[in-house]
Amino acid sequence: ETGVTQSPTHLIKTRGQQVTLRCSSQSGHNTVSWYQQALGQGPQFIFQYYREEENGRGNFPPRFSGLQFPNYSSELNVNALELDDSALYLCASRGLAGQPDTQYFGPGTRLTVL
Amino acid sequence: KQEVTQIPAALSVPEGENLVLNCSFTDSAIYNLQWFRQDPGKGLTSLLLIQSSQREQTSGRLNASLDKSSGRSTLYIAASQPGDSATYLCAVDSGNTPLVFGKGTRLSVIA
Numbered sequence: 001e002t003g004v005t006q007s008p009t010h011l012i013k014t015r016g017q018q019v020t021l022r023c024s025s026q027s028g029h030n031t032v033s034w035y036q037q038a039l040g041q042g043p044q045f046i047f048q049y050y051r052e053e054e055n056g057r058g059n060f061p062p063r064f065s066g067l068q069f070p071n072y073s074s075e076l077n078v079n080a081l082e083l084d085d086s087a088l089y090l091c092a093s094r095g096l097a098g099q100p101d102t103q104y105f106g107p108g109t110r111l112t113v114l
Numbered sequence: 115k116q117e118v119t120q121i122p123a124a125l126s127v128p129e130g131e132n133l134v135l136n137c138s139f140t141d142s143a144i145y146n147l148q149w150f151r152q153d154p155g156k157g158l159t160s161l162l163l164i165q166s167s168q169r170e171q172t173s174g175r176l177n178a179s180l181d182k183s184s185g186r187s188t189l190y191i192a193a194s195q196p197g198d199s200a201t202y203l204c205a206v207d208s209g210n211t212p213l214v215f216g217k218g219t220r221l222s223v224i225a
Contacts, residue, residue: 006157033212042118042203042215043158056212090157092213102148103213105158 003027004093004106012112013081021076021109025093032074033103034066037088049074078111086113116141118206120216127194128224135189135219137204142182145209149178149189152201152218161202162189194223 003026013019025032031050035043045058049068063079072093078085088110092103117140127133137147146165150158162171162178164187170179177190187204201220205213 035213040217042205042217043213045212045214048212058212088155092158102160102163103207104160105150107157108155110155 004091004104006089006091006106006109008109009107010110010112012114014114015081015083017081017113018077018079019081019111021078021089021091021111022073023076023091023093023106024073025091026104029093029095029104030072031094032068032072033092033094034074034076035090035092036060037090037108038084039087043090046076081113083113086111116144116206116208116211116214118204118214118216120202120204120219122219123217124220124222126222126224129194129196131194131223132190132192133194133221135191135202135204135221137187137189137216139185139187139206139214141208142185143208144182144206146207147178147180147187148205148207148213149176149187150203150205152203154201158203191221194221196223196225199223 005024007022033048034046037043048056052068065077067075088108090108092105094103121136148163149161164180175192180187201218203218205215
């Protein structure tokens with residue numbers, strides 16, 4: 001157990017809908033990153049939040065957006081869902097942005113878009 | 115742009131065998147390299163983290179080495195067990211950048 005929790009565990013949506021995924025970071029960690037993992041692939045970086053500000057973004061369109069709250073928990077929002085958005089979404093937390101330390105991953109949310 | 119490659123993509127071995135998983139990366143300017151384990155449909159469990167100044171790290175039957183200059187890391191698993199069956203991912207942290215992952219090696223240990 002890493003102390004990072006995600007909800008929901010599984011989710012089924014239809015194309016065009018919107019979805020919100022949630023992540024609670026490990027206690028004391030102020031940096032949260034989100035990754036998308038398609039089947040058979042390694043995780044791909046979506047974006048990172050540090051103290052409620054986005055401070056890094058991967059090659060994902062604007063319909064992928066996020067928030068970080070004062071308690072450092074985070075949300076990932078995806079609008080206008082597409083079939084290719086079906087994946088495992090992982091969040092990871094660590095202590096200080098830019099510091100080389102271990103990232104702790106949550107169990108993930110499995111999103112299926114029909 | 116950092117790229118991470120893992121070889122082999124899949125591996126099947128009999129129980130008790132020692133094995134090596136390989137990870138290579140294109141940019142040697144890294145802060146650390148991390149090995150993860152992933153069970154089917156689950157999240158990532160950190161196994162070992164090697165700082166750029168280190169050559170290896172050990173945890174139980176696992177030993178990870180790092181050769182930064184050649185852009186290579188290996189994960190050695192001794193006396194493999196069926197419970198070791200999982201996908202093993204390596205990820206590179208270049209500092210102030212997100213982790214860059216390989217596609218993983220899917221390991222099956224046959225009893």
